[in-house]
Amino acid sequence: MIKKAVIPAAGYGTRMLPITKAQPKEMVPVVHKPVIQYVVEEAYYSGIKDILIITGKGKRAIEDHFDRSDLPKKDRYLAELDRILEEIDIFFVRQKEQKGLGDAVRYAESFVDDEPFALLLGDTITFPPCTKELIHIHNKYKTPIVAVEEVPMEKVSLYGIIACKKIGGLVYQIEDLIEKPSVDDAPTNLAILGRYILTPDIFDCIQETKPGKDNEIQLTDAMKLLNNRKRMYGYLFRGKRYDIGNKLDWLKANMELALKDEEIGGEIREFIKSMEVYHD
Numbered sequence: 001m002i003k004k005a006v007i008p009a010a011g012y013g014t015r016m017l018p019i020t021k022a023q024p025k026e027m028v029p030v031v032h033k034p035v036i037q038y039v040v041e042e043a044y045y046s047g048i049k050d051i052l053i054i055t056g057k058g059k060r061a062i063e064d065h066f067d068r069s070d071l072p073k074k075d076r077y078l079a080e081l082d083r084i085l086e087e088i089d090i091f092f093v094r095q096k097e098q099k100g101l102g103d104a105v106r107y108a109e110s111f112v113d114d115e116p117f118a119l120l121l122g123d124t125i126t127f128p129p130c131t132k133e134l135i136h137i138h139n140k141y142k143t144p145i146v147a148v149e150e151v152p153m154e155k156v157s158l159y160g161i162i163a164c165k166k167i168g169g170l171v172y173q174i175e176d177l178i179e180k181p182s183v184d185d186a187p188t189n190l191a192i193l194g195r196y197i198l199t200p201d202i203f204d205c206i207q208e209t210k211p212g213k214d215n216e217i218q219l220t221d222a223m224k225l226l227n228n229r230k231r232m233y234g235y236l237f238r239g240k241r242y243d244i245g246n247k248l249d250w251l252k253a254n255m256e257l258a259l260k261d262e263e264i265g266g267e268i269r270e271f272i273k274s275m276e277v278y279h280d
Contacts, residue, residue, distance in 0.1 A: 002118050002135045002197060003050060005043040006108040009036060009122030010056035010095040015246040024059045026122045028244060031257045031264075032077045035244045036062055038125045041084065046132040048118060049088045052111045054104045056095045066090050100216025102206045109203045116144075121194035125242040125253065130195040137171060137235050138197040144232045146174065146223070147195040149241060153183055159191035160220035162234050170236040174227050179212070179220040190234060192220065193241050202226055 013025030020028070026036035036053070043051055055062055069082055091111065095104045105119065116138065118131050130147050138145050148162055160179050164172035176187065205225040209217050226232065242253035258268045 002046075002048060002116060002138065004112050004115060005046075005048045005051045005118040005120060005131070006054065006105065006112065007036070007039055007043070007051060007120050007122045008054045008095075008101060008104040009059060009062055010054050010098070010104050011101075011123070011245075012098065013123075013245065016250070019247070022058075024055075024062055025245060026059075027061050027065065028250060030125065030242070030244060030250070030253050031261055033081075034065060035125060036065070036122050037081060039120050039122055040066070040088075040090070042126065042129040042131050043118065043120060044084050044088055046118070046129050046135055048131075050091075050111075051088060052091045052093065052108050053122070054093055054095055054107050056098065059094075063092050098216075099211070100214075100218055102209055102217035102219040102222045105219055105222075106203060106206045106217075109200070112200060114200050116197060116199045119196040119198055123243065123245040124194035125244065126193070126195060126237065127240045130193070130237050130239060130241070133237065133239075134195055134197045134235060137233065141171075141231075141233055143230060144199055144202075144223075144226060145197040146177075146232065146234050147193050147237045148172075148190040148234045149193045149237050151189050151191045153186065153189050156180075156186040156189055156191065157182055160218075161186050161188060162190050162192065163187035164190065164234050167233070170238065172234040172236065174232040174234050177220050177224045177227060179218050190236065193237060194243075195237070198223075198226075199230075201229065205229075 009026045013020035016025050027034040068085060093107045095107055134145050134147055157180050160177060161181055162174050163176040164174050167173050205222040209222045212218050243249045259265050
């Protein structure tokens, strides 16, 4: 049973500048809510009640967002958030300096203690909740699980990629993990998508991982060490993932989720149909 979730949210958000000049990328809105609220809700609806958010400089707005609100509860999305906040405990810790995702995860060691935990990147939305599916797989195999998705081969250099062999259904045994390989070096097109179930062994691996590019400690490199010590699996997620860390995918997420929204979807659809299309 996975009882704790860790959400790293300390990155600068440079791909979203100047939008993120004075606000965290995790607070960028997607239709009715900021990105980080979708992530917290994913943990909650996956059965997790204890959540640690790892923040950094300039991220105070995240903590403020998850304070109880004194505003009138006329907005149903605000009311839903307050209801969830009544049922969960959210803790915060600050990453002292930007030294990569692996270093950020290191701050969760005392929080998770000796239990396996869910790790959800704070700028990624999944539908249906990927974490819930990972927990189901973890309960069966009792070992670290990494969610992956198929990406075009020409984009493998943007992701951590796994080498693997299929063991059944959508589950793969991981043989290797490679951070942002070239097209020629990529063993597959299965990319890590920002959802994990990890065991406390990861912290020793992070400690042993040497800094790489930009003097950052990469989580993929630490998981590579972990994979040498115990069996790890990849789970091919067949749902939808939205990367809100770049402007194009952020806009696409807003459009797609707005069209599906029961409150405004119809009007958005009519607005798009009414737009004049210009041709060169």
